[in-house]
Amino acid sequence: MKIAVPSTPPGGLKALVDPRVGRCQVFTIVEVENGKIKDVKVVQNTAAYAFGGAGIQAVQLLINHGVNVIIGGNIGPNAYMAMQQAGIQFIGGVMNITVEEAVKLYLEGKLRPTGMPPWGPGPGMGRGMGRGYGRWGRQF
Amino acid sequence: MAAGDANSKPIQIAVTGGKGGTGKTTVALNLSLLFSRDFKTLILDYDVENPNALILSGIEQDKITFSRKVYQFIPVFKGDKCVRCGACVNACNSNALLLPREGPPTLFENLCEGCRACKLVCPTDAIEDGRKLIGEMHRVPLTDSLELLYAEIVPGFEKSGYMAMHLRRLEKTVSREGFEILVVDTAPGAHCDVLRALMGRNMALLVTEPTPFGEHDLRLIIDLVKLIGLESYIVINRSNIGDTSRIYNIADESGIEVIGEIPFDEEVFKSHVHSKPMVLHYPDSSFTRALTEIYGKLKKIIGDRLK
DSSP, X not given: OEEEEEESTTOSTTSBBOSXXXXXXXXXXXXXXXXXXXXEEEEEOTTTTOSSOHHHHHHHHHHHTXXXXXXXXXXXXXXXXXXXXXXXXXXXXXXXXXXXXXXXXXXXXXXXXXXXXTTOSSTTGGGGTTOOTTSSOOOO | OGGGSTTSOOEEEEEEOSSTTSSHHHHHXXXXXXXXXXXXXXXXXXXXXXXXXXXXXXXXXGGOOXXXXXXXXXXXXXXXXXXXXXXXXXXXXXXXXXXOSSSSOEEOGGGOOOOOHHXXXXXXXXXEEEEEEEEEXXXXXXXXXXXXXXXXXXXXXXXXXXXXXXXXXXXXXXXXXXXXXXXXXOOSSSSHHXXXXXXXXXXXXXXXXXXXXXXHHHHHHHHHHHHTTOOEEEEEETGGGSOHHHHHHHHHHHTOOEEEEEOOOTXXXXXXXXXXXXXXXXXXXXXXXXXXXXXXXXXXXXXXXXX
């Protein structure tokens, strides 16, 4: 299983979780096997400075890296829909802890998956993009 | 006047100003009613998000003689032809396409700008033309010699400039029907939709008010009209409620003449409440007198130009 965590630069297990998914600088991708961390790699987020649709482009990047789970702070409705399309699980409301701590909490079953962003997808949702911290409340 | 010839192009006067609520639509509608006494006039409402020249005119919607829905291209994927190469996803500048783990790409419709890049790059011709409704354009006669053309976008559609572009195309066709004067009412601001409405006009009236907000936004719109080289004149609305000297300072700095002042007039409120245009129903009001004076000056400027 591959877990992607949006991270503050330079990324890696000791980096902090970046609450933004679409516009974080780097993703730390942690490969887990039998409940243990097997491999860690850092991927530049090419979508960070996209004019629009950064969330979708970031999810595309993670699909291409074969990611199954994303742990982060917040996402917009477009990114959420993109994750659903790709069958990626999203764990939201995680911030102010390191990537390693976040992954451990997830593996211990202490983080719950997050539902649809409150204002939901649909026509005209674009105005919500990139705003709205703490839609679901903090988990950690 | 040469503008009367069937083949000549109409004189185009834009009414803009940057700040919202300064009286752009009130000035544009009443000015076009004044013009329509002497010329065949077309008023265009380019505030495609909130078109309200029709409401202000007091004419009911059932008088609309022509309507056209406006659509934007969106890609429709033929699953059997798609080879999942990802070319369309890479080509999409708006990031509106996602290639999931299986099947053809998914479209995020609200991000799509209809540029067709996906269709152009698709190597297997797997994209068909789809469309989504973005708004509607309408044409309404207001008086015997004045017609209104306006557009309205569906709420939530973000690219108002795109709609303004469509209205501009319709305007090109309609204005050939012997119209001598075009009065163009723009949206507030200095963005794409305002720019699309202003480009290529003969002159612009910058309607402002003597407040710090008015001053600030006037400077912005002056930057814009200078950028596109559009001859402009400042109109100070509600001139007796603030310090007009600051507007005159801006006028001096920028070399743009103040063509007239319109004093605050309570009858304008009555005009709005009852949807009865000032120049028709309040001919003796200070607003109408001030606007008639501005109209006279404009007519002279236009007349001198055509000699």
